[in-house]
Amino acid sequence: MVSRAPRSHFPKPPLDGLRKRLKESRDSGHQQRGAFIRESFRLPRLAAREKAREWFEQYPKAAYWTEIESWYERPGDIIEFTMRRLPNAD
Template identity: 90%
Template sequence: MVSKAPRSQFPKPPLDGLRKRLQESRDGTSQQRGAFVRESFRLPRLAAREKAREWFEQYPKAAYWTEIESWYERPGDIIEFTMRRLPNAD
């Protein structure tokens, strides 16, 4: 007599949400990574400062945790930077 392995008493969870997130990530349609919304810019220095000010005025740091996540100085006085914030304020 051959005994079978006992079946798990817990059903497998649905994977539809995971499939959707993976597909969005592969398609590049997802605007968020984790809990933050990110947007990258590549602007001349003065325009980059103005863009960062706009973000901090529109999404106050105290409510949205707005910050400049990373920045790089490129040739020709170009600043490449990524802003991040929470999607909404609580």
């Protein structure tokens, strides 16, 4: 005999709002968890270095807490990395 969990008498909440927010965040190319905005890249080494410089120029570290959050060296001299920054300067 297989025992089953009792069924809930409460209806499931609608997930349309959550689906819409997830789609919008994925379409924008930016991820935001907590106070930081993150963007991930997968580029050849020289292009990756240039992209990181662009971020540090556009969002200075002192004002936006910009940093390279993580990076990995992939085969073929490809660098996969995530940049992180605050959404605005104080």
